[in-house]
Amino acid sequence: MNQSHRPVLLAEAVSSLTAFQHFPFKTASIIDGTFGRGGHTQALLNQLGKEANLIAFDKDPQAIAEGRLIQDKRLQLVHDSFANLDQYATSNSIDAVLLDLGISSPQIDQAERGFSFRFDGPLDMRMDTTRGVTAATWLQEASLEEITHVIKTYGEERFAFAIAKAIVAKRLVGESPKTTRELSNLVAGAVRTREPGQDPATRTFQALRMVVNRELEDLEQGLTAALKVLKIGGRLVVISFHSLEDRIVKRFMQAHAQVEVPRKLPIREKDLPQGDLNLIARIRPSDQEVIDNPRARSAMMRVAEKKSGGVLV
Numbered sequence: 338m339n340q341s342h343r344p345v346l347l348a349e350a351v352s353s354l355t356a357f358q359h360f361p362f363k364t365a366s367i368i369d370g371t372f373g374r375g376g377h378t379q380a381l382l383n384q385l386g387k388e389a390n391l392i393a394f395d396k397d398p399q400a401i402a403e404g405r406l407i408q409d410k411r412l413q414l415v416h417d418s419f420a421n422l423d424q425y426a427t428s429n430s431i432d433a434v435l436l437d438l439g440i441s442s443p444q445i446d447q448a449e450r451g452f453s454f455r456f457d458g459p460l461d462m463r464m465d466t467t468r469g470v471t472a473a474t475w476l477q478e479a480s481l482e483e484i485t486h487v488i489k490t491y492g493e494e495r496f497a498f499a500i501a502k503a504i505v506a507k508r509l510v511g512e513s514p515k516t517t518r519e520l521s522n523l524v525a526g527a528v529r530t531r532e533p534g535q536d537p538a539t540r541t542f543q544a545l546r547m548v549v550n551r552e553l554e555d556l557e558q559g560l561t562a563a564l565k566v567l568k569i570g571g572r573l574v575v576i577s578f579h580s581l582e583d584r585i586v587k588r589f590m591q592a593h594a595q596v597e598v599p600r601k602l603p604i605r606e607k608d609l610p611q612g613d614l615n616l617i618a619r620i621r622p623s624d625q626e627v628i629d630n631p632r633a634r635s636a637m638m639r640v641a642e643k644k645s646g647g648v649l650v
Contacts, residue, residue: 344376345439345633349620350574351380353640354433359570361432362386368426368566369393370419370436370559372400374443375407377435382409392426394419396464396550397444416465420555423562433572434563438556438582440546442632452546454521454538460514462542462549472545473515481505491553491581492544496528500541503527517542543579556582560589564613567643573614576638583637590614590641614641 344350354360354367363386369378372393381391392413395401404414415425419436444450448458451472460473476484481501489497503523507513514520521538528537547553563573573590577583593614617640622633 343630345636346638353574355384365389365432367391368434373441418555420558423565426566429568431566435574437576439578457518462546464550472549477513487548488544491547492540494540499527571643573641578635
């Protein structure tokens with residue numbers, strides 16, 4: 338397996354998925370929603386029995402090719418988004434689902450993928466290079482309002498309008514950015530100030546990657562699909578890396594942990610109907626992991642368990 342990528346919260350994720358009463362070691366069925374470079378998948382396979390099975394998803398064809406190097410009949414690789422995981426597993430059939438929402442180091446470090454402003458390359462940013470529009474094409478076609486909204490919302494960038502205006506101005510003279518360096522330089526000219534140590538293009542690149550790959554939409558759909566396929570007692574573990582993702586995960590888990598009822602109903606708090614999930618844990622990387630792997634510094638892992646007697650909300 339590719340050793341240039343360090344999976345974040347590896348031990349904590351595997352423990353959260355396997356070290357609990359429900360876990361059927363010999364015959365477990367697990368979904369790894371983001372294979373990446375196989376770190377979590379391989380660690381889980383090392384814990385599973387011979388009759389177990391693990392379905393690993395990834396949009397990235399390079400990740401799927403990497404996964405085929407694992408010679409293990411228990412592993413099924415699927416070239417698709419985890420948003421569609423309920424198309425590959427029946428309801429109440431899976432013991433645990435892991436969603437690691439981080440981008441892998443090899444993707445960032447390959448200039449031709451266009452994810453990083455640190456390397457000059459084509460402005461692509463697609464996880465799945467076999468389909469969809471590139472970031473360059475999206476910037477060529479999106480309106481000023483759309484570009485502003487995406488950079489402001491997905492990148493939480495306060496200079497979103499200035500950046501969008503600069504992009505559209507370049508486009509009007511036939512110079513719409515087509516490479517990472519062109520976009521990075523354009524953003525640097527539009528952003529007046531930036532936090533110490535952060536490149537001016539950081540937030541814009543994040544926003545474009547997210548819109549090109551439909552990351553937030555896939556997350557919302559994938560969480561619903563995960564709850565559908567999990568068995569009673571099964572675990573859902575999600576590792577997020579920025580506030581927009583974590584907010585979606587937090588709200589989803591909280592919404593399914595408590596059924597909403599009208600306030601005027603004459604019912605005591607202890608008698609309130611319960612939802613589908615028990616909230617188990619919220620875990621951050623240790624100080625040592627952040628030192629060893631700086632990309633872990635913003636990670637948040639949330640763990641929930643599906644329970645009986647709940648009502649979907």
